[in-house]
Amino acid sequence: METMRALFFLLTTLTIFMSVSTTTSLSPIQNLLNCFYHYSQSFNSSDIIYGPKNPSFSTILNMKIHNKRFKTATSPKALAIITPKDDSHVQTTIKCAKINNFQLRIRSGGHDYEGFSYLSDVPYVIIDLLHLNSVEVNLQDETTWVEAGATLGKIYYTISKKNNSLAFPSGVCFSLGAGGHFSGGGYGNLMRKFGLSIDNIIDAKIVDVNGNILDRKSMGEDLFWAIRGGGGASFGVILSWKLKLVQVTPQVTVFNVKRNMDEGATDVVYKWQLVAPKLHKDIFIRAQHNVVTISGKKIVQVSFIGQFLGTIERLLPLINESFPELGLKKNDCSSMPWINSTFFWYDIPIGTPLEALLDEPKDPKPIYIKGQSDYVKKPIPKKDIESIWKLMVEGETLSMQWNPYGGRMEEILPSETPFPHRAGNLFLIQYINSWIEESPGAIEHRVNFSRLFHEFMTPYVSNSPREAFLNYRDADVGANHPSNATKIDVARTYGSKYFKENFERLVSVKTKVDPENFFRYEQSIPSRLSKTHI
Template sequence: MMASSFALLLSLLSIPLFSVSSASSDSVPDFLQCLSDYSLPSYPISEAIYTPQNSSFSDVLQSYIRNLRFTTPETPKPLVIVAAKHESHVQATVICAKTHGLEIRIRSGGHDYEGLSYVSSVPFVVLDLFNLRSISIDIANETAWVQAGATLGELYYGIAEKSNVHGFPAGLCPTLGTGGHFTGGGYGTMMRKYGLSVDNIVDAQLVDVNGRILDRESMGEDLFWAIRGGGAASFGVVLSWKINLVRVPETVTVFKVERTLEEGATDIVSQWQEVASNLDEDLFIRLGLNSVNATGGGKTIKASFIALFLGQTDRLLALTNESFPKLGLQRKDCIEMRWVESHLFWFDIPKGTPVDVLLNRIPKGKIYLKRKSDYVKKPIPVEGLEVIWKAMMEIEKVGMAWNPYGGRMSEIPASATPFPHRAGNIFKIQYSANWQEAGINVTNNYLSLTRELHKVMTPFVSKLPREAFLNYRDIDIGNSKEGGLPAAAVYGKDYFKDNFERLVHIKTKVDPDNFFVNEQSIPPLLPYKI
């Protein structure tokens, strides 16, 4: 039944995926009245509403935009922002937006690389969750409830306040909102030991298309499966997650070793590819690659090996000396600290800085940026590395981060969650371009350079599909609002592989009219409203 239905979906590729909204600014008074009608006296929604006439509107909108590409005067702005302060505000926003034909965009931390959590091409409302950020930690049962607007920094700090031997496997950036980060998969330096964030989520609260609050039991296992890695914004609004905490040692070790081509980086990178996914699961070594100025003039490649080890220096040195000798790791390279402090290390914050810096919700500086992703299934030969180095030195302004897989990531079945990139991958690539200069010509140049390096990597990465990571949102691989179902079929397979079909069927069941929609959302099977 599923296969035949999915064949029907793909046979109707010429039909657009989204409702062409007739709503406009004229809908706003009715929408606002609807919100008021659904407001609870004990939790008045009026305090959470911002319109362009409100003096704080721009500040609220801009405060959680993490990519300056979407701060230009030409960027479409929401008709209304609802900065929900209570779950009833979320329910009212969903019900009233649906009633009055307004699209909603759901924002928790604002880190969507393509701005899909706060930008749309049709009249829309931003449902902002930054006020919903409570965290309740139960060390005795090794669990926690985390609201979707809480940041990773707040979560890590909260865990550390209660325990030095517990943590959670999630991302490195402390200002990431848990709502979006978890629902895209959520990976970090402990994924080889404990898997992804979604592999450690045991319950959730979700507002569905009818405004109901559902937990795991009431939403059912299909929907609970879908929101853990399939992009919950296609299915509803996540209010909170229940997570399993994981054990960490009282002392962990970090290091950063840098080598240029002149210092033997190519040989070290070659060995890293062979061993990084097979090392002890307590050890995660990320490889950063950038074009830099060479000492004698011209350009070279700097390879940065940055690591977290769930243990102390002596054991780490024994492991690397045996399994990764070309790195040449020395005791002086290693720094011991608490697990919570390791998150400061990854952001070059000096050791000894109070860990309450993790509570800062605003990044140190905003930038223009573009990201792309890839997966690699077999080591790239030296000849291939030399092709890559040459291209990077010519392009100059685009770097890469290679993140090792293996360990627990290879043990979890590809169908366990919508995130399918498990066994068979030795590392994941993130392409990264950052810039400070404004202007469309500058932006287009950086976008072009990023795409150029991505093209150079084509022979060395996964194929059919060319896999991509949902948390590294990349509109280049498909926009269903412009390309309809052909675009959805491409990005759906790239992000989710064979899990895309199950996601489509769940979407059809829980949101057949495609209310929860964006440029890369999961489409329902026909019929649906157009």
């Protein structure tokens, strides 16, 4: 009898040991696959989960990497990329990432300047929403449901095919994904008339930390407030947005007037600061500063790129009365339907077939990029404008976009959404340092110049805090490393710059909906209750 008991004990112990050994010896990707098989009823691993050994892994990964700084042999790689084909796959991904203690990175368009949507310094998986990209237009109530993986190009194209007098205020780049672009604010050349994308979003669907699919009613107004400008990736996985479309004029007028320093550019730029935020809200004029070579000499050339919701005949008197220094003439202008103007802003020839809005390169050839942002509240003096240009020429590859405020932007309270940068700003600066050189040390050299230039701009921009725009992601304003330890003092550093007084409300929402801080990354909103909240 004792022998039988001993044998039974031995066999039981051996079975447990073998079971534990088998489980612990499985690769992370196999554990993930097993979890998916357990939870998902509509699962085909061959076209949803890609491990590093899958021949398509690199193709899927690189498809949405637009910044070559993060496309190197030493860049961190995910344990797996999940490409859900329906909402249940998103729910399962969240469950399985939690069970296996993997950090989750959420990617829609992949335009994040710092690569936070597909990189991490701890074990992680990417959920890439490229297949969740439908766009459904309801002409009766002039709304559109768009899935998070839909590009702006597809959104614009689908709207125009239904009704050419409808539009949606958001960005210029066609390959921007709706998930990240809208949750960060959504910035574009219609903002002086209609505000940001988030000011025209009326519903959303999100998968929360418990795997529940919530719409505006079921998530509540606090969470709906948070994801419109506070960054969706801190709170869950955005599935789709409901957009309220806007009515635009049958014809819009666009122009691009270039001025060099020896053509009086200093005076024109100075006057632009005074008038661009005060012009009729149908007018948007960006001042873009680029280093160019003319007659063998590097100089800064400023392009005044404009759009008016109306005809040339209505535009010219408005500009010539308020901004005669620009010298705008009729032959500088072109009129066209709004949908065609999206090509003008993306620097694509007018007349290009609208189907080009749908084009997405399968393996884009990215450039190296360092992006940053600033807000300007007082005009920059003329002599300082020229000092800024002098430093730009020294750096060669850095450009600036000055985007005017005013109009609808100053009519919306800073607390209405997490995006606080409303009244009181003359314009937003986007700094873009982009280069293609591959020489040793080029990345460090160019990034260091961006930081030097940003520091040089300190006297001319906002302070206490020095504000920054979430859509122009910049790790230099503060970031948690490693990303699985969220320190509140670090979070307040970047949080105050991105969200100002709205940061504490975002933390309260986060604490309520994701108390254990599962959804986190280097610049995420922290939970007050999380063990990772130090």
